Amino acid sequence: MRLIRLAQTLLLAAGLTLGGAANANGAIRIAAAADLKFAMDEIVAAFRADHPDDQIEVIYGSSGKFHTQIRQGAPFDLYFSADIAFPRGLEERGLSAGPTRPYAIGRLVLWSNTRDASQMTLADLADEDLGRIAIANPRHAPYGMRAEEALRAAGLWDDLQGRLVLGENIAQTAQFVQTGNAAIGIIALALALNPALVAAGGYYLIDDALHQPLEQGFIITKRAAENPLAAAFADYMQGPTAQGIMLRYGFIHPGADQDD
Template structure:
């Protein structure tokens, strides 16, 4: 092989390969799907997204968890979310009324509330026990903007203990925060979402399932926002939420799937 070829052929071949790659149309990365979700979905939705990625490896999904009321206000004020999963379908309807939704609100699950503690035997407690002098602090989500907090208040009102526990209540920003406050010892007992109490780290302590006739149903609904309607990946994920795989994950965390 001539000396010139030995020293310069490899660079020439490399240059040719680079020119070839430049002629290939670039493959754009999947657009990010941004989801606003109620805090009770923190574990269930994470699992569902993981399942979704098994069939859509390139999907880019970001979730922010918080209180449904506050997230509704954020979206109305221009927060860039493509989907909204509310703990109360009423908030999804509010977005529809404001012209912010590209779909009609759809029910995806019905939630439940429980008594939970990592220092007391919550499985042996009832709502009436919350009036005991042995319990100094009770954590609930803020009823003004968190559906699970509102249902906790309704349950205690129905049980006739709401007035008696006023001095014990500590209010959290959302239902996940209520669980965190109880877990950290800021409250001895929390009224939290069953979906959080079913997470292994919390479930090992047990819980008491509150009778759902004591409060209005936690009918949870979602919408695709007008912003998200432009993204094919949003519609693909919305379809996935109706699959048996997604339903199985929701059932695992204690959600009721409507017929």
């Protein structure tokens, strides 16, 4: 008797869950570059308020990894990369449901948890006593590629070789610095501006003339071509609310002079 009641309860619970999913209007899964962590959380929260019945999932990681995974058929509906070259590559392979859209330009900063980076410049990195310097892996992380360019342009790259530690993505790079395991790091302005990091240290904005622009782009993937929620989110991303949030996190609007 008890077992039957338990079974009934379980069935009821299962029914509610399935029913809930069936009632939802739509679902999207977003792959987003690690530098978007805080900005995208806010944008998704604002978007959810307008779409209470829809399911929106965001997974953060390195742009290069998502690129590889989408090429191998990963179930992402939108892909926000920190380097526009990755989604363009997917577009060329016919894996996107439309053109690559630029959504932001990122900036690099020096940030430390133990000293006031706002009083420093790149040249200060040459000081051996400073200790370890964290950057994202320049081989596949966009912020790492740009950090390497900036350090080369500043004539520091070769001197710093023994002291660089490489984060798998820009969020791990920030985490190396936040835990103090690296004395200082070159991270995304968007991460330095988030509440957990902004309280400590301060940051130094790296001259963007020292590196190629961190032009960021996104696509709707081929699998989401017929998904109206994906299209809605893509439009929302380029609307005033999302752009306002992006601006607060230090991202520059890519079409600042050609407003639509």
